[in-house]
Amino acid sequence: MSAAHRVIRPSWTCTADGLPWPCTEAQRILRNSDLAMLRQTMAKLMAIAQGELDDTDPAALYRRFLAWTLESDQRCALCGSRRHAAIPGVPPRLIPCDGLRAANTTGELPE
Numbered sequence: 058m059s060a061a062h063r064v065i066r067p068s069w070t071c072t073a074d075g076l077p078w079p080c081t082e083a084q085r086i087l088r089n090s091d092l093a094m095l096r097q098t099m100a101k102l103m104a105i106a107q108g109e110l111d112d113t114d115p116a117a118l119y120r121r122f123l124a125w126t127l128e129s130d131q132r133c134a135l136c137g138s139r140r141h142a143a144i145p146g147v148p149p150r151l152i153p154c155d156g157l158r159a160a161n162t163t164g165e166l167p168e
C-alpha cells in the first residue's frame with residue numbers, strides 16, 4: 058500500500074517521502090490525469106510556490122512543476138527546445154525561454 062504523495066505547504070515537500078514536491082512518484086500519479094488540465098493546475102501551483110519558497114530559480118521551478126507535464130514530442134514554438142514550451146495561461150516570465158523573453162520585450166505575444 059502506498060501513501061499519498063501530497064504537497065505540504067509552505068515547504069512544498071511531499072507528505073510521503075519528504076522530497077521536494079512533486080516528487081517522482083507524485084509526478085507518476087499526476088501524469089495519469091488529463092495532461093492539458095494538469096499543466097494548468099501545475100502552472101497555478103508553480104506561481105504560488107514561487108511566492109512561498111525562498112531562493113527559487115524560475116528555470117528550476119519550471120523543470121520541477123511543468124517540464125514533466127509536456128508531451129514527449131512537444132517543442133517550444135519559439136526556439137524549438139524540447140525542454141520547455143509556452144503553455145496557455147502561464148506567464149511568459151515563468152517559462153525559461155530566451156525566444157519568449159525576446160518576443161515579450163517587443164510586445165508580441167506568441168500564440
Ligand SMILES: [Zn+2]
Nearest residue numbers: 062071074080
Ligand atoms: Zn513523494
Ligand SMILES: [Zn+2]
Nearest residue numbers: 133135136154
Ligand atoms: Zn523556447
